[in-house]
Amino acid sequence: MDTPKRHHSDKSTSMKQLQFLFVFTLLLVSACTSSRKPEKAVTAAAKPAVRSYDLVEDYRPARSLDMKVVHTKLYLKPDFSQAWMRGTAYLTIQPHFYASDSLILDAKGFTLNRVEYIGDDFFRPLKYTYDGQKIRMFLGFNHAPRKNFEILIEYIAKPNELENVAGSAAIQGAKGLYFINGDGKDPNKPTQLWTQGETESNSCWYPTIDAPNQKTTQEIYLTVDTGFVTLSNGELVYSTDNGDGTRTDYWKQDLPHAPYLTMLAVGKFAVARESWRGKEVSYYVEPQFAATAKVTYPNTVEMLEFYSNQLGVPYPWNKYSQISVRDYVSGAMENTTAVIFGEWAQRTERELLDGSSESTVAHEMYHHWFGDLVTCESWSNISVNESFATYGSYLWDEHKYGRFEADRGLHDNLRAYLNEAKRKQENMVRFYYEDKDDVFDSHSYAKGSRILHMLRTEVGDEAYFAALKLFLTRYAYQAVEIQQLRLCFEEVTGRDMNWFFNQWWYAKGHPVLDIQYSWADSSQEAVVTIKQKQDFSSTPRYRLPMQIDVYTPSGKSTHRVVLSKAEQVFRLKSSTKPILVNADAQKVLLCEKKENKTAEEYIVQWKQAPLYLDKLEALQYLRNQQTPDARAVFLEALEHPFWDIRVFAISNWKFTAWKEDADLFERLKMMAKSDNDSRVRSAALNKLGEISPQRASATFEDALSKERSLRVISTALRNLAKADSAKAMREAAAYEQERFVKAAVYDVYGQLGDASKLDFFESDWANAGNARFQWVNNYVDLLTRLNDAALKKRGLDFLKSKEKEVSGWQLDYLKGIRKKLEEPTAK
Numbered sequence: 001m002d003t004p005k006r007h008h009s010d011k012s013t014s015m016k017q018l019q020f021l022f023v024f025t026l027l028l029v030s031a032c033t034s035s036r037k038p039e040k041a042v043t044a045a046a047k048p049a050v051r052s053y054d055l056v057e058d059y060r061p062a063r064s065l066d067m068k069v070v071h072t073k074l075y076l077k078p079d080f081s082q083a084w085m086r087g088t089a090y091l092t093i094q095p096h097f098y099a100s101d102s103l104i105l106d107a108k109g110f111t112l113n114r115v116e117y118i119g120d121d122f123f124r125p126l127k128y129t130y131d132g133q134k135i136r137m138f139l140g141f142n143h144a145p146r147k148n149f150e151i152l153i154e155y156i157a158k159p160n161e162l163e164n165v166a167g168s169a170a171i172q173g174a175k176g177l178y179f180i181n182g183d184g185k186d187p188n189k190p191t192q193l194w195t196q197g198e199t200e201s202n203s204c205w206y207p208t209i210d211a212p213n214q215k216t217t218q219e220i221y222l223t224v225d226t227g228f229v230t231l232s233n234g235e236l237v238y239s240t241d242n243g244d245g246t247r248t249d250y251w252k253q254d255l256p257h258a259p260y261l262t263m264l265a266v267g268k269f270a271v272a273r274e275s276w277r278g279k280e281v282s283y284y285v286e287p288q289f290a291a292t293a294k295v296t297y298p299n300t301v302e303m304l305e306f307y308s309n310q311l312g313v314p315y316p317w318n319k320y321s322q323i324s325v326r327d328y329v330s331g332a333m334e335n336t337t338a339v340i341f342g343e344w345a346q347r348t349e350r351e352l353l354d355g356s357s358e359s360t361v362a363h364e365m366y367h368h369w370f371g372d373l374v375t376c377e378s379w380s381n382i383s384v385n386e387s388f389a390t391y392g393s394y395l396w397d398e399h400k401y402g403r404f405e406a407d408r409g410l411h412d413n414l415r416a417y418l419n420e421a422k423r424k425q426e427n428m429v430r431f432y433y434e435d436k437d438d439v440f441d442s443h444s445y446a447k448g449s450r451i452l453h454m455l456r457t458e459v460g461d462e463a464y465f466a467a468l469k470l471f472l473t474r475y476a477y478q479a480v481e482i483q484q485l486r487l488c489f490e491e492v493t494g495r496d497m498n499w500f501f502n503q504w505w506y507a508k509g510h511p512v513l514d515i516q517y518s519w520a521d522s523s524q525e526a527v528v529t530i531k532q533k534q535d536f537s538s539t540p541r542y543r544l545p546m547q548i549d550v551y552t553p554s555g556k557s558t559h560r561v562v563l564s565k566a567e568q569v570f571r572l573k574s575s576t577k578p579i580l581v582n583a584d585a586q587k588v589l590l591c592e593k594k595e596n597k598t599a600e601e602y603i604v605q606w607k608q609a610p611l612y613l614d615k616l617e618a619l620q621y622l623r624n625q626q627t628p629d630a631r632a633v634f635l636e637a638l639e640h641p642f643w644d645i646r647v648f649a650i651s652n653w654k655f656t657a658w659k660e661d662a663d664l665f666e667r668l669k670m671m672a673k674s675d676n677d678s679r680v681r682s683a684a685l686n687k688l689g690e691i692s693p694q695r696a697s698a699t700f701e702d703a704l705s706k707e708r709s710l711r712v713i714s715t716a717l718r719n720l721a722k723a724d725s726a727k728a729m730r731e732a733a734a735y736e737q738e739r740f741v742k743a744a745v746y747d748v749y750g751q752l753g754d755a756s757k758l759d760f761f762e763s764d765w766a767n768a769g770n771a772r773f774q775w776v777n778n779y780v781d782l783l784t785r786l787n788d789a790a791l792k793k794r795g796l797d798f799l800k801s802k803e804k805e806v807s808g809w810q811l812d813y814l815k816g817i818r819k820k821l822e823e824p825t826a827k
């Protein structure tokens with residue numbers, strides 16, 4: 001899954017919540033590319049929570065597959081008005097090794113009509129028990145291993161009634177099958193149906209063994225009203241008009257995959273198609289986005305070609321489709337050949353100016369090798385899926401946009417992991433967890449991506465991709481654990497890799513390094529003293545191969561060293577005293593670090609060291625310095641070709657004389673107007689608003705009249721509100737219906753609006769979309785500011801009336817904020 005994909009023991013930041021936050025962060029703040037989740041604020045002093053597990057009782061094994069489903073044939077007819085799925089399943093079952101006389105299938109919340117054994121020329125009703133979760137069938141005699149047999153189950157799946165069955169509120173977020181506006185009564189939403197299988201939810205709408213180590217081929221006959229388009233895995237072999245207003249689409253996937261990857265989508269969609277190496281590549285969007293269907297999922301064909309070539313394993317499946325659906329519960333999902341995105345992915349041409357779903361497109365596509373072709377054996381091994389998919393986005397960025405863009409994403413990954421590590425630290429391969437959703441966290445995604453980057457750096461590109469090719473080829477269509485990956489790396493390189501895998505995948509934590517540089521004049525040596533300061537009682541003492549670069553006026557020398565001790569001194573010969581010594585010169589180590597570099601050394605680093613992180617570290621140090629040299633560095637940074645360096649320089653330079661420096665003020669105005677990247681223009685407007693909103697008022701107005709970028713429009717609107725409230729209110733009115741500016745409009749009305757704006761807020765509740773979070777906050781801001789008992793009551797009643805429309809943490813949030821509003825205003 002994405003997500004930023006979903007991105008699930010700490011219930012306060014479930015993946016769904018993170019995904020939701022992720023989506024609106026993505027829409028409103030910036031084009032968040034590779035980091036799939038926003039960071040959660042954590043107090044610095046917080047210690048990671050330690051939960052103790054019983055090593056035997058709490059162990060999470062892979063599912064035992066005494067019986068496997070080897071083929072699944074489904075006849076499905078959704079009933080939109082009741083939100084039911086009527087189905088008949090023909091399942092081909094294979095006893096694995098032991099003879100057995102019973103079969104257990106997952107089937108959540110079904111009404112069962114027929115459960116039968118299919119003999120050569122007969123159907124025989126099977127004895128079974130059903131507890132609402134699992135069907136236990138008694139076959140009547142022992143079935144020999146590896147000899148297939150068939151069963152039939154006729155059922156009605158009732159996903160919306162699951163709550164009652166399971167007696168749990170949490171299941172609402174895992175009901176597998178979702179009907180959107182099924183009765184057609186909501187004028188604001190199209191009628192749709194879609195599924196979300198990961199982790200074990202597809203058994204809410206068809207009977208199977210719902211485990212990632214189970215693999216089945218699949219045929220689906222899906223009967224819907226003729227006005228609907230359908231999408232599922234594999235090939236659409238044919239469609240039959242039934243002559244009764246319905247049509248049956250026959251979808252077939254010949255290659256086996258895990259049940260959580262099965263998908264359906266039904267609705268009114270516009271479809272754009274092209275082909276790649278003779279395979280269909282198709283793009284599904286709601287009809288109003290038809291003009292941008294293809295660019296909604298940018299560079300898909302080029303990506304298929306790139307990954308196929310880089311991995312040396314051509315894309316293995318028979319088509320590649322992508323679709324955006326309403327009210328999706330995750331960011332995106334790698335269903336085999338049919339990826340689902342949330343509606344956030346669909347954008348107009350203008351909305352696409354500020355970024356697209358490209359890094360998610362890359363993430364989900366990479367899953368088609370890591371996740372779909374080779375699949376994690378159990379959720380404990382989710383790293384096989386998610387670490388690779390996250391690093392897949394890195395590889396695409398590196399190829400298409402260069403090292404700086406890719407490394408920026410990798411740096412986001414590091415920050416996301418380190419932030420999460422303050423709260424919890426887990427093994428990457430985790431046989432102990434409270435809930436299977438817990439493994440979809442910044443360890444599996446962000447940390448895993450960084451580990452793969454270190455692994456690639458350690459063995460070199462040629463060995464890295466050769467080992468992946470071996471892994472993907474040898475274990476194609478199988479379930480695997482990370483040890484099988486290790487063995488492939490050992491086979492290719494001829495070297496032991498246990499040390500690497502043990503410290504990174506089978507241990508928790510990360511290195512905390514103290515790096516001290518000095519010069520030994522007598523021996524003409526640069527001395528680098530590195531201490532590992534992490535807590536060795538819970539975290540490994542790491543073996544860290546690294547490169548140290550020594551810069552002198554006559555050039556750079558490179559040294560390879562291996563840090564393995566708690567404290568280690570490296571003495572590097574140098575003919576003259578270095579102007580900079582740069583440890584971890586490849587900037588690959590997953591660590592926290594402290595270095596004693598001086599301002600002069602960071603200036604050399606800025607000028608001469610080549611990588612994104614070299615530049616960023618220099619700017620981070622120099623941002624507080626008020627010296628002419630630091631100023632010169634920042635003036636250069638404002639012109640750096642990489643957009644993020646310019647944004648950093650604008651946003652983070654603590655230059656005390658911003659206000660007095662007319663030249664710089666003019667320069668910011670110029671950047672706000674004409675920089676080629678909307679993220680930079682937006683950062684410049686924010687800085688102007690911070691320095692002097694009044695002096696920049698004309699620039700904000702100029703942006704509002706001329707800009708195409710909705711990100712910049714939003715920033716201009718928020719800053720104009722600081723300078724000229726009447727104008728800001730007028731401008732905001734023009735953008736009330738522009739979904740990517742809504743959050744800024746809510747902000748302005750929340751701060752400046754009068755009672756009349758309550759009408760707007762209330763009528764816009766249904767349209768808030770991904771700005772729902774801002775809607776709630778700004779509506780409450782407005783009510784609090786108006787400070788009128790009658791209006792407050794009106795607001796409280798409105799919020800209360802909306803509580804039935806939301807669930808889970810969104811409901812908790814709404815209730816929480818309503819309670820706050822109910823409190824008497826402090827005098």
Ligand SMILES: [Zn+2]
Pocket residue numbers: 001002003005363367385386389
């Ligand atoms: Zn994923």
